[in-house]
Amino acid sequence: MAKPKKTPRPKAETPKGFRDYFGAEVTERAEMLSKIAGVYHRYGFDALESSAVETVEALGKFLPDVDRPNEGVFAWQEDEDATWLALRYDLTAPLARVYAQYRNDLPTPYRRYAMGPVWRNEKPGPGRFRQFYQCDADTVGAPTVAADAEICAMLADTLEEVGIPRGDYLIRVNNRKVLNGVLEAMGLTDDAQRADVLRTIDKFDKVGERGVRELLGKGRLDASGAYIDGVGLSDEQAEPVLAFLTSKADSADKTLENLSAAVGGSAIGAEGVEELRTIAALLAAQGYGSDRIELDPSVVRGLGYYTGPVFEAELTFEITDEKGRPRQFGSVAGGGRYDDLVKRFTGQEVPATGVSIGVDRLLAALRAKGRVTSSAEGPVVVTVMDRDRMADYQAMVSELRNAGIRAEVYLGNPKNFGNQLKYADRRHSPVAIIEGGEEKANGVVQIKDLILGAQIAESATLEEWKERPSQFEVPRTEMVAKVREILGSRS
Amino acid sequence: MAKPKKTPRPKAETPKGFRDYFGAEVTERAEMLSKIAGVYHRYGFDALESSAVETVEALGKFLPDVDRPNEGVFAWQEDEDATWLALRYDLTAPLARVYAQYRNDLPTPYRRYAMGPVWRNEKPGPGRFRQFYQCDADTVGAPTVAADAEICAMLADTLEEVGIPRGDYLIRVNNRKVLNGVLEAMGLTDDAQRADVLRTIDKFDKVGERGVRELLGKGRLDASGAYIDGVGLSDEQAEPVLAFLTSKADSADKTLENLSAAVGGSAIGAEGVEELRTIAALLAAQGYGSDRIELDPSVVRGLGYYTGPVFEAELTFEITDEKGRPRQFGSVAGGGRYDDLVKRFTGQEVPATGVSIGVDRLLAALRAKGRVTSSAEGPVVVTVMDRDRMADYQAMVSELRNAGIRAEVYLGNPKNFGNQLKYADRRHSPVAIIEGGEEKANGVVQIKDLILGAQIAESATLEEWKERPSQFEVPRTEMVAKVREILGSRS
Known part of the structure; x- marks a missing residue:
């Protein structure tokens, strides 16, 4: 008789482009987000957690800043009524939907923050995941x-x-209206040509002043040797754009003066300059000097997407990149004003401005600076010398936990004591506790300082070894105090 | 000429069965989960955040406790390689995948906790959502x-x-092995009949002792008048099952004695009784008396799903239900031992035990008891009397925030002062601050105690009104101190 076919075993794998987060990766992020939420709260922002799933209709068919169809999202069709649903790809599109849906119940202006995962149906790459965290704060309805x-x-x-x-950080502020003023002053009214100029400006970060000059003109050879066609402006025509991009001076007043010159007689340009002046004055009144926030017209990220002020937070310290070269850490947050947030739902234009923090990048920066206050230390491990006395060991961990000390009893097979110490090692335990029959009879416990023990094992001479014991015998009644002493000596 | 067709506006709606969470709903849950994570951490459990998306293959085709196909999940097919992906429907299936995938790197036993949303593709109903939070702790690899x-x-x-x-709570513990022993003692070896008995026992909560007796026998008329066929056991045969369900006595020892009698000579039954005895002894040694955790064989939820000990946490205080009748709050957490967690991936049986807290129910319970420490108080609102002096108002909120006080300046159109106070009202602001031209000239500010004001407006007589002013004029330099005084008097 033929054997019944076996179903092959499923593969235990995260889907491509997704990953799992373990221990400290989870708690460090949670702690950082909790601190951020604290600041947002103090500023009067209210939490919002919208559903992870939206109708494709509400989400819109395009990602905000990419010319990409619906393929950028994970979507599926409902069985019941054939509605298309999708996972949110950012936190702004859901905010638009929520604001349009509840606008009569929400305060105006509505300050809200949101933090949580978003999903992108994109080709995964190194360090690029299809699920990642965003952390946004936006003010809706404040012109x-x-x-x-x-x-x-x-x-x-x-x-x-x-x-x-x-x-170690600098927030740089620019304004899309000033750029619009420059384009107006140049007499550039053709939408397609304006879009070309915007796209070119977006490359300022990469190609610099000379590169932009070439791209606004005839074109340029890029690094790969390919020739990139230019926008076709004359040198004279391109000049105001470059004056705008390079108008940053030593003082905000001087920068504003340069910008005023760049926009010539354009009304929208003058409005943009005035907005920047107001922002600088408001920040100065609150004590935020140019060591923290400054006007910088060379900030171009998102200038095509936003409609008014644009801001970007950069970390200015150096890190060592994967090739061992020093480089600046770079941008960790950005945002700006976008005034057509809910228009697609209601037909009404509603002003909005907001910021999004790159959660993973900021966390990486904190780790690079050794600024993560990790509560990830392993637990004290109470070993099991006599499996019939599990109640004794449980009572020990209970005492330790009641004293606020992270502790656990070994719950694997206790037969092989070496395995218990290996387990403690894998758990990064700072301390192991041992109470065999003899210790029990004498009313004592053995306390092993595992971190000191590891240090000694690695580097000590025999004399030092003898002088610096890493294992202590203390009365059972003094267990908690001794453990606390060992833990305290390292914090 | 025909008008160009307009695309209809998208509907601003949460998808059916999904909802959004605002303000305190978000922060109260976050605070509760953070406290829970603190306890789990102290017990040596490590955080795990697995991806929200799994392959359908890894997830398995069935929800754990329901005979339901794949339709219970939200699933879609990858464009690239036709893989089916799905949103996780609980936190246990991903744990199985993670443990199978990383078992060589994880400590054994592996204690992990996880908290986050899960998704069910089910018909939504009142209070039943298709996205909700779970909060689980499991120990894998500890027999x-x-x-x-x-x-x-x-x-x-x-x-x-x-x-x-x-x-106000009680954790009740039972054991599937004891039930198996009872079935063995009864000579019930037919799998289908055993399953029938299990299904019947699961109704004990609803139909009580008499109902189970009838259902184990010939059957019974249910509340709707329909006749439910019974399992067909004789009264004599059914007796051990009922003895098991009702074996709870005044003391753990007596309960264990009753259970011993119920399982007769069954080896697996005796093993189950011994396990309960061990659990009771371990808990007693740590000071957990029967006022907190007790053996109770009438706990049947999940008895069909789990393989060993089963536990359930119940809140024992009364609440008033939607019809105004008092009733016990009921279950907020449950769990037990399930020993085939990773077998489908690796072929190896790995013991596991865990608990899942009903996040929304527990939060509802805390709210019902007034135990939610809400940080949801509205911000102090600094009103704008003179829009040219925005910098002054911003400096005020800055001062308040630096003193740790939640504060914001009104950012809507300041023209209509009434709108500003309406806004403060909608924000549940405790205090509004007013500084018009006259105040500015005199170096003072007006501070309105909005909560006291509302109370007085509602209930005070004219005399009280005069005696208890709710608006105070203080020197500008004393603004923070006065606000603190008002806020402090209410906390």
Whole structure:
């Protein structure tokens, strides 16, 4: 008789482009987000947790800043009524839906923050995942740039709160309206040509002043040797754009003067310059100097997407990259004003401004600076010398936990004591406790300082070894105190 | 000429069965989960955040406790390689996948906790959502029931930590092996008949002793008048099952004695009784008396699903239900031992035990008891009397925030002062601050105690009104101190 076919075993694998987070990876992020939420809360922002799933209709068919269809999201069709549902790809599209849905019940202006995972149906790459965290704060319904200034101030406070000291970050502010003014002053009214100029400006970060000059003109050879066609402006025509991008001066006043010159007689340009002036004045009044927040027209990220002020937070300290070269850490947050948030739902234009923090990048920065206050230390491990006395060992961990000390009893097969110490090692335990029959009879326990023990084993001479014991016998009644002493000596 | 067709506006709606969470709903849950994580951490459990998306292959085709196909999940097919992906429907299936995938790197036993949303593709109903939070702790790879006892102790500590006082909860422990022993003692070896008995026992909560007796026998008329066929056992045959269900006595010893009698000579039954005895002894040694955790063979939820000890946490205080009748709050957490967690991946049986807390139910319980420490108080609102002096108002909120006080400046159109106070009202602001031109000239500010004001407006007589002013004029330099005084008087 033929054997019944066996179903092959399923593969135990995370789907491609997804990953799992373990222990400290989870708690360090949670602690950072909790600190950020504290600052946002103090600024009067309210938490919002929208559903992870949206109708494709509400989400819109395009990601905000990419010319990409619906394929960028994970979507499926409902059985019941054929509605298409999708996982949110950011926290702004859901905010638009929520605000349109509940606008009569929400305060106006509505300050809200949101933090949570978003999903992108994209080709995964190294360090690029299809699920990642975002952390946003937005003010909806406030037309005044005081709202933008507030977001910048809050961003500065947030970075300091999580552990980036003053001097190690800089928030740079620009304004899309000023650029519009420059284009107007140039007489550039053709939408397609304006879009070309915007796209070119977006490359300023990469190709610099000379590169932009070439790309605005005839074109340029890029690094790969390919020739990139230019926008076709004359040198003279391109000049105001470059004047705008390089108008940053030593003082905000001087920068504003340069910008005023660049926009010539454009009304929208003058409005943009005035907005920047107001933002600078409001921030100065609250004590945020240019060591923390400054006007910088060379900030171009997102200038095509936003409609007014644009801001970006950069970490200015150096790290060593994967090739061992020093480089600046770079951007960890960005945002700006976008005034058509809910228009697609209601037909009404509603002003909004907000910021998004790159959660993973900020966490990486804190780790690079050794600023993560990790509560990830392993537990004290109470070993099991006599499996019939499990109650004794459980009572020990109970005592330790009641004293606020992370502790656990070994719950594997206790037969092989070496396995218990290996387990403690894998758990990064600072301390192991041993109470065999003899210790029990004498009313004592053995306390092993595992970290000191490992240090001694690695580097000590025989004399040092003898002088610095890493195992202590103490009366059972003094167990908690001795453990606390060992843990305390290292914190 | 025909008008170009307009695309209809998208509907601003949460998908059916999904919901959004606002303000305190988000922060109260986050605070509760953070307290729970603290206890889990102290017990040596490590955080795990697995990806929300799994391959359908890894997830398995069935929900754990329901005979339901794949339709219970939200699933879609990858474009690239036709892999089916799905949103996780619980936190146990991902744990199985993670443990199988990383078992060589993880400590054994592996204690892990996880908290986060899960998704069910089910018909939504009142209070039933298709996305909700779970909060689980499991120990994988520990065959000893000391692991089960530990979970019970941790659950008790957790409930007290979040604000359920001792006496208001009870954790009840049962054991599937004892039931198996009873079935063996009855000579019930037919699998189908055993399954029938299990299904019947599962109804004990609803139909009680008499109902189970009828259902084990010939059958019974249910509340709707329909006749439910019974399992067909004789009264004599059914007796041991009922003896088991009703074996709870005044003391653990007596309960264990009753259970011993119920399982007769069954080896597996005796093993189950011994496990319960061990659990009771371990808990007693740590000071968990029967006022917190007790043996109770009438706990039947999940008895069909689990393989060893089963536990359930119940809140014992009364609440008033939607019809105004008092009733017990009921279950908020449950769990037990399930020993084939990773077998489908690796072929190896790995013992596991764990608990899942009903996050929404526990939060509802805390709210019902007034135990939620809400940080959800509205911000102090600094009103805008003169829009040219925004910098002054921003400086005020800055001062308040630096003093740790939640504060914001009004960012809507300041023209209509009434709107500003309406806004403060909608924000549940405790205090509004007013500084018009006259105040500015005199170096003072007006501070309105909005909560006291509302109370007075509602209930005070004219005399009281005069005696208890709710608006104070103080020097500008004393603004923070006065606000603090007002806020402090209410906390």
